[in-house]
Amino acid sequence: MTESAIFSGGPQGMPIPTPDPHFAYVLRHADDNLVAAQRYGEWISYGPELEEDIALGNIGLDHLGQARSLLAHAASLEGRGRTENDLAMMRDERDFTNLLLIEQPNGDFAHTMARALFFDAYQVGLWQALSDSTDATLAGIAAKALKEARYHLRHSSGWLVRLGDGTEESHERSQRAVDALWPYTSEPFQPDAVDLAAAEAGLGPDPSSLESEWRSRVSAVLGEATLDVPTDPYRRHGGRSGFHSEHLGHLLTELQWVARRYPGLKW
Amino acid sequence: MTSHEERFQALIDSEEKIESTDWMPDGYRATLIRQIAQHAHSEVIGMQPEGNWITRAPSLDRKAILMAKVQDEAGHGLYLYSATETLGVTRDEVVELLHQGKHKYSSIFNYPTLSWADMGTIGWLVDGAAITNQVMLTRCSYGPYSRAMVRICKEESFHQRQGYEILLALCRGTDEQKAMAQDSVNRWWWPSLMMFGPHDSASTHSEQSMNWKIKRVSNDDLRQQFVDMTVPQADYLGLTLPDPDLQWNEERGHYDFGSIDWDEFWQVVKGNGPMNRERLSHKIKAWDDGAWVREAAAAHAAKQARKKEVA
Numbered sequence: 001m002t003e004s005a006i007f008s009g010g011p012q013g014m015p016i017p018t019p020d021p022h023f024a025y026v027l028r029h030a031d032d033n034l035v036a037a038q039r040y041g042e043w044i045s046y047g048p049e050l051e052e053d054i055a056l057g058n059i060g061l062d063h064l065g066q067a068r069s070l071l072a073h074a075a076s077l078e079g080r081g082r083t084e085n086d087l088a089m090m091r092d093e094r095d096f097t098n099l100l101l102i103e104q105p106n107g108d109f110a111h112t113m114a115r116a117l118f119f120d121a122y123q124v125g126l127w128q129a130l131s132d133s134t135d136a137t138l139a140g141i142a143a144k145a146l147k148e149a150r151y152h153l154r155h156s157s158g159w160l161v162r163l164g165d166g167t168e169e170s171h172e173r174s175q176r177a178v179d180a181l182w183p184y185t186s187e188p189f190q191p192d193a194v195d196l197a198a199a200e201a202g203l204g205p206d207p208s209s210l211e212s213e214w215r216s217r218v219s220a221v222l223g224e225a226t227l228d229v230p231t232d233p234y235r236r237h238g239g240r241s242g243f244h245s246e247h248l249g250h251l252l253t254e255l256q257w258v259a260r261r262y263p264g265l266k267w
Numbered sequence: 268m269t270s271h272e273e274r275f276q277a278l279i280d281s282e283e284k285i286e287s288t289d290w291m292p293d294g295y296r297a298t299l300i301r302q303i304a305q306h307a308h309s310e311v312i313g314m315q316p317e318g319n320w321i322t323r324a325p326s327l328d329r330k331a332i333l334m335a336k337v338q339d340e341a342g343h344g345l346y347l348y349s350a351t352e353t354l355g356v357t358r359d360e361v362v363e364l365l366h367q368g369k370h371k372y373s374s375i376f377n378y379p380t381l382s383w384a385d386m387g388t389i390g391w392l393v394d395g396a397a398i399t400n401q402v403m404l405t406r407c408s409y410g411p412y413s414r415a416m417v418r419i420c421k422e423e424s425f426h427q428r429q430g431y432e433i434l435l436a437l438c439r440g441t442d443e444q445k446a447m448a449q450d451s452v453n454r455w456w457w458p459s460l461m462m463f464g465p466h467d468s469a470s471t472h473s474e475q476s477m478n479w480k481i482k483r484v485s486n487d488d489l490r491q492q493f494v495d496m497t498v499p500q501a502d503y504l505g506l507t508l509p510d511p512d513l514q515w516n517e518e519r520g521h522y523d524f525g526s527i528d529w530d531e532f533w534q535v536v537k538g539n540g541p542m543n544r545e546r547l548s549h550k551i552k553a554w555d556d557g558a559w560v561r562e563a564a565a566a567h568a569a570k571q572a573r574k575k576e577v578a
Contacts (some may be wrong), residue, residue, distance in 0.1 A: 034327075037330075038322060041321040041322050041330070041334060042321075042322055044314060044318040044321055044334070044337055044338075045314040045315050045318040045337075045549070045553065046553045046556070047553065047557065048553075048556070048557025048558075048560035048561055049557060049560075049561060050311065050341055050344055050345050050348075051345070052557075052560075053314065053338075053341045054338055054341045054342060054345070057334055057335075057337060057338035057341065058338060060334060061331060061334050061335060061338070064327065064330060064331050064334065065331065067327070068327050068328075068331070071327070084327055085326045085327055085328075088327055089326075108556075109557065109560045161567070162563055162564050162567040162568075163560070163563050163567075165567055165570065166562070166563025166564065166566045166567045167559065167562050167563050167566045169559050169562075169563075170559055170560070170562070170563030170566075173559070254322045254323055255322065255323070257323060258323055258324070258325040258383055259325050259326065262325070262441075262443065262444070265325075265440055265441060265444060266436055266439075266440060267325040267326045267329055267383070267433070267436055267437075267440075
């Protein structure tokens with residue numbers, strides 16, 4: 001790899017507040033999945049064919065299920081009486097610690113599939129490692145999620161190969177999508193204090209240990225898809241510390257507005 | 268009558284199912300293609316008004332249920348298109364007819380979903396009306412359609428329950444939530460009654476369909492069944508139905524209800540409802556936007572097939 005030009009977020013000199021690292025660790029993975037579910041939800045009735053409407057809905061539901069289990073677990077770890085819905089609906093943009101990659105807009109189908117490939121390949125490695133977590137609840141959630149992520153990866157890889165090695169138009173669109181999303185693909189493997197504390201406690205892997213497998217998985221798919229692995233050194237980090245792109249705020253606005261308009265009610 | 272026709276009629280008369288390989292009159296085939304395809308289109312267009320609230324569901328559990336429901340509808344669409352294909356047309360052909368405006372879909376989906384309560388009301392009233400019709404269709408003379416209906420009815424009854432449960436939660440909630448539910452029911456009640464189609468006296472396709480046992484119960488009888496079933500459910504919710512003439516008729520053993528605004532009904536059927544243009548253009552846009560994806564998949568499959576041949 002050429003020398004990276006990483007913009008790694010966070011205003012200079014501002015310490016990042018760390019709540020209980022165990023809570024923060026579970027919460028960041030919950031946020032990844034919640035944001036993913038929301039993005040897939042946006043696709044429904046816009047799919048390129050009926051089968052894809054079903055598939056995208058199904059994948060979105062998997063992510064939503066994972067998010068809910070993790071949020072409920074985070075809420076119980078926190079022990080302040082907040083629920084999964086409180087955590088999803090009543091936190092602000094800066095409190096969300098999902099990866100920048102997954103909050104990027106759906107774009108065209110190639111963008112969604114490229115984003116999915118990058119994310120799914122990361123999650124397969126992550127869930128695998130988390131299945132051995134010293135946190136038994138987290139390990140249980142991960143073991144179930146791993147099966148789902150393998151299916152997601154098959155879906156996104158299959159599509160990227162078809163699109164990359166399909167028509168001239170689909171090839172161009174796929175390459176554009178891969179190039180546009182590439183800057184967000186090193187953040188998942190950049191450990192911060194929360195990750196290091198989690199690794200220390202045996203809660204999860206040091207994320208940097210997941211990178212080489214991710215690279216080989218992704219490179220293999222891009223190769224089969226006849227797409228180039230980007231060489232752009234620019235990298236964007238910041239999601240894990242709540243320094244997001246401008247897209248997240250709009251996603252949360254939609255996600256949260258009913259719950260916030262009528263706080264505390266049962267639905 | 269030819270021997271074909273005699274055998275066909277004998278099967279119908281003895282309540283046996285017609286299968287795709289059986290001889291059938293052209294009119295029977297054409298009626299079924301239109302009806303099943305339009306049913307499939309309705310499932311698919313129906314994803315739009317509910318999809319409209321997936322990203323805004325008030326809680327994660329409600330979001331999960333709604334996503335699963337809309338996904339079921341896509342599945343029903345797929346299943347019904349397959350039933351259509353047993354009659355010798357392709358899915359692409361009938362979808363094209365929809366896009367050209369030559370095929371219709373259930374008019375109910377030409378109304379907008381304006382509040383979260385509409386997710387409840389659609390489940391309760393719209394799916395409820397659909398089930399009333401579909402339970403009848405499980406006894407339809409065409410085997411693939413009747414079997415599809417058995418399966419679809421099971422999922423639809425779950426949809427109806429989840430809709431009712433949404434409204435129950437609202438009606439047990441704050442005044443604002445209850446008002447949201449009432450407003451929603453006010454908007455959807457009459458269009459739901461219209462789902463059963465014109466009066467029997469004005470229904471053009473009914474008689475032949477009844478003879479062929481495609482349709483087993485008349486529009487007005489189904490509508491009455493639905494009203495009778497629904498009124499006590501509304502009472503339990505504590506909601507009023509927007510019809511001053513609605514009252515129990517001891518003598519008939521049924522609820523009497525007011526007359527439907529047939530002008531509105533025909534306006535919406537003819538394309539002049541509040542959402543007709545949006546629904547169809549949304550559908551066409553999704554299809555057109557996806558063209559390059561479908562082309563890519565076909566091109567890739569062809570490349571793979573060539574590689575296999577060479578190897």
